[in-house]
Amino acid sequence: MLHTINKSPYEKNSFETCMRLAAAESSILLIEDGVYAAIDNTKISELIKENPSNFKFYVLEADLKARGLDKNSLIPNIEIISYKGFVKLTVENEKTQTWL
Amino acid sequence: MKFGILVNEGPYTHQASDTAYHFVKAALDEGHQIYRVFFYHDGVNNGTRLATPPQDDRHIPNRWSELAKEYKLDLVLCVAAAQRRGMVDPDEMKRNQKDAHNIADNFRISGLGQLIEAGIQSDRLITFGD
Amino acid sequence: MEEQAESGIVKKFLYVNRRAPHGSIYAHEALEVVLIAAAFEQDVTLAFIDDGVYQLKKNQDTADINTKNFSKIYSALEGYDVEKIFVEKESLDERGLKEDDLSVDVEIISSNDMKKLITASEVIFNF
Numbered sequence: 001m002l003h004t005i006n007k008s009p010y011e012k013n014s015f016e017t018c019m020r021l022a023a024a025e026s027s028i029l030l031i032e033d034g035v036y037a038a039i040d041n042t043k044i045s046e047l048i049k050e051n052p053s054n055f056k057f058y059v060l061e062a063d064l065k066a067r068g069l070d071k072n073s074l075i076p077n078i079e080i081i082s083y084k085g086f087v088k089l090t091v092e093n094e095k096t097q098t099w100l
Numbered sequence: 101m102k103f104g105i106l107v108n109e110g111p112y113t114h115q116a117s118d119t120a121y122h123f124v125k126a127a128l129d130e131g132h133q134i135y136r137v138f139f140y141h142d143g144v145n146n147g148t149r150l151a152t153p154p155q156d157d158r159h160i161p162n163r164w165s166e167l168a169k170e171y172k173l174d175l176v177l178c179v180a181a182a183q184r185r186g187m188v189d190p191d192e193m194k195r196n197q198k199d200a201h202n203i204a205d206n207f208r209i210s211g212l213g214q215l216i217e218a219g220i221q222s223d224r225l226i227t228f229g230d
Numbered sequence: 231m232e233e234q235a236e237s238g239i240v241k242k243f244l245y246v247n248r249r250a251p252h253g254s255i256y257a258h259e260a261l262e263v264v265l266i267a268a269a270f271e272q273d274v275t276l277a278f279i280d281d282g283v284y285q286l287k288k289n290q291d292t293a294d295i296n297t298k299n300f301s302k303i304y305s306a307l308e309g310y311d312v313e314k315i316f317v318e319k320e321s322l323d324e325r326g327l328k329e330d331d332l333s334v335d336v337e338i339i340s341s342n343d344m345k346k347l348i349t350a351s352e353v354i355f356n357f
Contacts, residue, residue, distance in 0.1 A: 006229075020345075021341060021345050022345070023345050082126075084130060086126065087130055091101055095351065095353070096224065097356070098228070098356045100230060100356055106355070108256075140259065141255060141256065212263055213270070216267045217270075219353040219355070220237065220353075221239075227355070227356045229356065
């Protein structure tokens with residue numbers, strides 16, 4: 001299953017709730033202000049690195065670039081994808097839960 | 101694959117409508133079908149034909165209209181949400197005795213049943229909101 | 231709508247409610263979707279998570295803010311064949327709420343069961 005998060009983890013609990021309620025092995029795509037969760041050396045980066053539920057993390061490139069970020073800012077192993085990759089994830093996963 | 105798209109926010113204030121547009125465009129480029137784009141809550145404001153954004157900015161309502169024309173997309177504004185927010189097509193203008201309508205080309209106003217139908221008929225329902 | 235009833239497709243619809251009522255219209259308009267959807271005879275489940283649990287708080291009175299008190303509709307949902315209403319226990323606990331504080335008969339479930347509920351659904355609505 002695919003989960004998308006579009007909120008900064010410092011603004012709203014969408015990221016936290018997704019971490020609690022997404023099933024193990026889920027794909028998690030960070031978009032819009034959600035991309036701020038992908039940055040390394042933050043309050044939450046350890047949680048993503050420990051990754052006890054074995055999630056696969058993705059981040060939308062266009063939103064990353066727009067916010068002055070690139071792969072050097074990110075936690076290792078987060079995959080950067082295009083809108084085409086976003087579409088592909090929604091095809092590969094039978095459903096998408098949008099954590100607004 | 102058939103996609104249903106739900107857009108819950110209006111243009112400009114939130115990124116949701118932009119993200120939805122880029123997603124829909126990418127899906128069409130990949131050869132997928134968009135069963136319907138349903139606009140709910142403030143999302144109905146995407147259907148105005150009276151917006152005049154600065155020339156160096158994107159024109160969100162026109163962009164949807166043009167994409168709909170090119171790909172024969174079904175862009176639906178929820179009637180209940182539209183009535184609350186003053187989005188009016190010629191039929192609604194007559195029905196509610198208004199002196200104008202403001203809906204952009206290739207949008208239509210219809211009931212919430214159209215969203216449920218999109219959920220039933222599409223292979224995927226993807227939500228864009230805030 | 232008749233056309234839909236005839237289509238014979240029944241999917242597992244899940245409505246995820248995560249917003250408090252009154253401060254924004256999302257909860258109210260989400261409820262309008264649930265009511266309309268009832269006519270489509272789908273397999274409907276409502277989930278209340280995070281601030282969404284405040285939607286079910288007893289004794290809401292909107293008279294002084296002059297908005298529609300839609301909280302009364304939740305207890306009428308059964309009449310629309312919407313009977314599966316689940317509330318996440320962690321969300322209630324975090325907010326100091328108990329089952330007695332709620333206006334409707336609901337099933338209070340753990341995060342783990344909520345996780346399963348989301349996984350088992352077919353069409354998910356978020357507003």
